[in-house]
Amino acid sequence: AGKSKVDESVLDDLEEILVSSDVGVTTTIKIIDRIEARVAKDKYLGTDELNLILREEIAGLLSESENGELESLELPEGKKPYVIMVVGVNGVGKTTTIGKLAKQYKLKGKKVILGAGDTFRAAAVDQLQIWADRVGVPIVKQKMGSDPASVAFDTVQSAVKQDADVVILDTAGRLHNKVNLMNELTKIKRVMQKVTPNVPDEVLLVLDGSTGQNAFEQAKQFTAATEVTALAITKLDGTAKGGVVIGISDQFKIPVKYIGVGEGVDDLQIFNKYEFVDSFFSNK
Amino acid sequence: MFDSLSDKLDKAFHVLKGHGQITEVNVAETLKEVRRALVDADVNFKTAKEFTNIVKEKALGQNVLKSLKPNQLMVKIVKDELTEMMGGDAEGIDLSGNPSVILMSGLQGSGKTTFSGKLANFLKTKKTKKPLLVACDVYRPAAIDQLHVVGEQIGVEVFSNKEEKNPVAIAEAAIAHAKQNGHNVVILDTAGRLAVDEVMMNEISDIYKAVQPQETLFVVDAMTGQDAVNTAKAFNNVLDFDGVILTKLDGDTRGGAAISIKSVVNKPIKFIGTGEKMDAIDVFYPSRMADRILGM
Ligand SMILES: Nc1nc2c(ncn2[C@@H]2O[C@H](COP(=O)(O)OP(=O)(O)OP(=O)(O)O)[C@@H](O)[C@H]2O)c(=O)[nH]1
Ligand SMILES: Nc1nc2c(ncn2[C@@H]2O[C@H](COP(=O)(O)OP(=O)(O)OP(=O)(O)O)[C@@H](O)[C@H]2O)c(=O)[nH]1
Ligand SMILES: [K+]
Ligand SMILES: [Mg+2]
Ligand SMILES: [Mg+2]
Numbered sequence: 001a002g003k004s005k006v007d008e009s010v011l012d013d014l015e016e017i018l019v020s021s022d023v024g025v026t027t028t029i030k031i032i033d034r035i036e037a038r039v040a041k042d043k044y045l046g047t048d049e050l051n052l053i054l055r056e057e058i059a060g061l062l063s064e065s066e067n068g069e070l071e072s073l074e075l076p077e078g079k080k081p082y083v084i085m086v087v088g089v090n091g092v093g094k095t096t097t098i099g100k101l102a103k104q105y106k107l108k109g110k111k112v113i114l115g116a117g118d119t120f121r122a123a124a125v126d127q128l129q130i131w132a133d134r135v136g137v138p139i140v141k142q143k144m145g146s147d148p149a150s151v152a153f154d155t156v157q158s159a160v161k162q163d164a165d166v167v168i169l170d171t172a173g174r175l176h177n178k179v180n181l182m183n184e185l186t187k188i189k190r191v192m193q194k195v196t197p198n199v200p201d202e203v204l205l206v207l208d209g210s211t212g213q214n215a216f217e218q219a220k221q222f223t224a225a226t227e228v229t230a231l232a233i234t235k236l237d238g239t240a241k242g243g244v245v246i247g248i249s250d251q252f253k254i255p256v257k258y259i260g261v262g263e264g265v266d267d268l269q270i271f272n273k274y275e276f277v278d279s280f281f282s283n284k
Numbered sequence: 285m286f287d288s289l290s291d292k293l294d295k296a297f298h299v300l301k302g303h304g305q306i307t308e309v310n311v312a313e314t315l316k317e318v319r320r321a322l323v324d325a326d327v328n329f330k331t332a333k334e335f336t337n338i339v340k341e342k343a344l345g346q347n348v349l350k351s352l353k354p355n356q357l358m359v360k361i362v363k364d365e366l367t368e369m370m371g372g373d374a375e376g377i378d379l380s381g382n383p384s385v386i387l388m389s390g391l392q393g394s395g396k397t398t399f400s401g402k403l404a405n406f407l408k409t410k411k412t413k414k415p416l417l418v419a420c421d422v423y424r425p426a427a428i429d430q431l432h433v434v435g436e437q438i439g440v441e442v443f444s445n446k447e448e449k450n451p452v453a454i455a456e457a458a459i460a461h462a463k464q465n466g467h468n469v470v471i472l473d474t475a476g477r478l479a480v481d482e483v484m485m486n487e488i489s490d491i492y493k494a495v496q497p498q499e500t501l502f503v504v505d506a507m508t509g510q511d512a513v514n515t516a517k518a519f520n521n522v523l524d525f526d527g528v529i530l531t532k533l534d535g536d537t538r539g540g541a542a543i544s545i546k547s548v549v550n551k552p553i554k555f556i557g558t559g560e561k562m563d564a565i566d567v568f569y570p571s572r573m574a575d576r577i578l579g580m
């Protein structure tokens with residue numbers, strides 16, 4: 001039989017690259033198995049072809065949202081206000097991502113309202129207020145320590161009254177293994193639905209790009225509590241690669257929608273799976 | 285998702301059974317499982333490789349028949365080695381200065397501001413110190429307000445200056461203020477920064493040079509993955525920090541980053557963060573951490 005150029009050492013290198021990008025052992029093995037299967041069929045593969053196959057196989061595992069560009073950030077018909085609830089563990093970049101998203105919707109001429117649903121973390125409301133001022137959108141807030149579900153209710157109600165297009169609700173960071181705090185998210189959803197049914201339209205789970213395999217458990221638990229509909233991966237402006245989302249997106253069938261690439265208001269991009277995969281192989 | 289190391293080794297150990305000794309050949313499969321278990325726990329890929337080589341040396345030639353289950357022997361070797369790697373003298377915090385200056389550093393969102401408060405509270409209540417918290421983060425929206433809220437919660441004074449945009453000047457003014465007002469510890473909270481951000485790394489290097497802290501701490505999220513080594517190395521190159529703070533250990537992350545960081549910079553892990561509240565701080569226990577990483 002003809003010998004393929006994809007030998008053991010090439011696959012070992014590939015394993016190292018994937019694992020070092022936080023793809024995780026299980027998903028890495030899955031990818032390598034797929035590549036081996038294809039190589040067994042198409043023999044005499046060179047490096048170029050291998051790279052192509054690799055991109056295809058990894059991309060095949062990633063669900064991606066339909067929008068190619070931020071400019072095409074379309075809102076679905078008949079959903080007004082379109083309510084986005086933003087969730088995630090502590091410090092991943094929820095509030096910052098909300099500021100960036102608000103700007104994108106505003107640029108599209110949408111009427112945006114922010115809801116200060118983090119009433120717990122020190123100065124969380126002040127932080128969101130600064131983002132609201134920076135972008136030039138209104139914010140609905142209550143005192144620190146008040147019930148976040150009540151803030152959510154107020155925000156959606158006020159959006160309905162003002163005929164706003166988009167509501168983006170901030171929530172306090174919480175670790176997914178804290179049952180009470182996860183139940184609180186479920187309650188926030190339920191209370192919002194008293195204003196208008198079927199909200200939130202989008203539950204955006206924010207993952208820190210430097211997080212390792214624990215992101216799996218985050219995705220699992222937040223999905224159980226809130227039916228996550230989309231992912232945002234932040235802090236990809238550093239050296240971390242965020243590869244864990246490949247397995248997450250594959251297993252939970254949740255699309256990655258946005259990536260965060262900085263602390264500025266414009267540092268948000270629509271996720272592109274090919275660029276994402278290519279970044280594993282660049283030495284940034 | 286996660287099997288404990290013992291579960292994994294049970295699967296791999298059929299290779300070893302029936303052999304009296306652990307040999308180069310029969311241990312290979314097992315070591316591969318150890319390496320994968322470590323990587324699954326977020327130990328850096330290279331660190332895990334180096335680690336399993338050490339374990340191999342220790343394991344080779346050990347008599348398996350003596351112990352009832354060979355995998356238990358292997359797990360013990362792995363655990364002891366991990367514990368030893370993360371151990372070493374935890375010297376505590378250097379409070380010899382007057383005032384003692386403690387500089388916080390780390391990536392965005394790792395928990396610096398929260399830990400600054402926890403440490404101030406710890407030093408105040410457990411070590412009868414009079415700390416001063418200093419707001420050197422001039423970038424993050426409401427960072428200064430956040431530190432003020434934290435200071436209020438624990439009854440510790442916060443030094444800030446919203447007009448001043450240079451953190452070096454703020455730090456220097458704060459130290460002068462501390463001297464005048466009898467604060468014997470000064471804790472400098474700084475902005476989060478990426479190791480690849482040259483301007484920001486120069487900034488914290490300038491703070492470090494100007495104030496010559498007794499103690500520079502690198503605050504890192506316990507959920508960090510493979511990149512922990514890059515970040516720790518880069519911060520250590522610039523700051524030669526004295527210790528590591530591992531935060532958010534109240535989650536269910538394995539926390540393998542602890543080993544990776546220890547192995548690349550060889551600095552002690554001094555405290556851990558175990559919650560959002562001001563009393564959620566603990567000293568670091570290497571053997572507990574080893575259990576956690578191995579899922580035991
Ligand atoms: N470099 C970089 N920093 C980011 C990015 N997104 C957020 N940050 C920073 O990460 C830190 C935490 O961001 P927040 O938006 O406060 O995170 P959060 O999830 O709301 O945090 P909590 O509400 O405390 O749980 C801040 O310093 C942000 O500036 C990003 O894409 N790149
Ligand atoms: N569960 C838990 N949350 C923590 C812990 N330490 C900090 N946090 C939370 O993590 C988030 C970020 O903490 P901060 O102290 O603001 O982090 P930071 O490093 O100062 O962030 P930047 O200034 O934006 O770089 C907040 O929501 C904190 O409440 C911890 O040990 N456990
Ligand atoms: K990156
Ligand atoms: Mg927030
Ligand atoms: Mg801070």
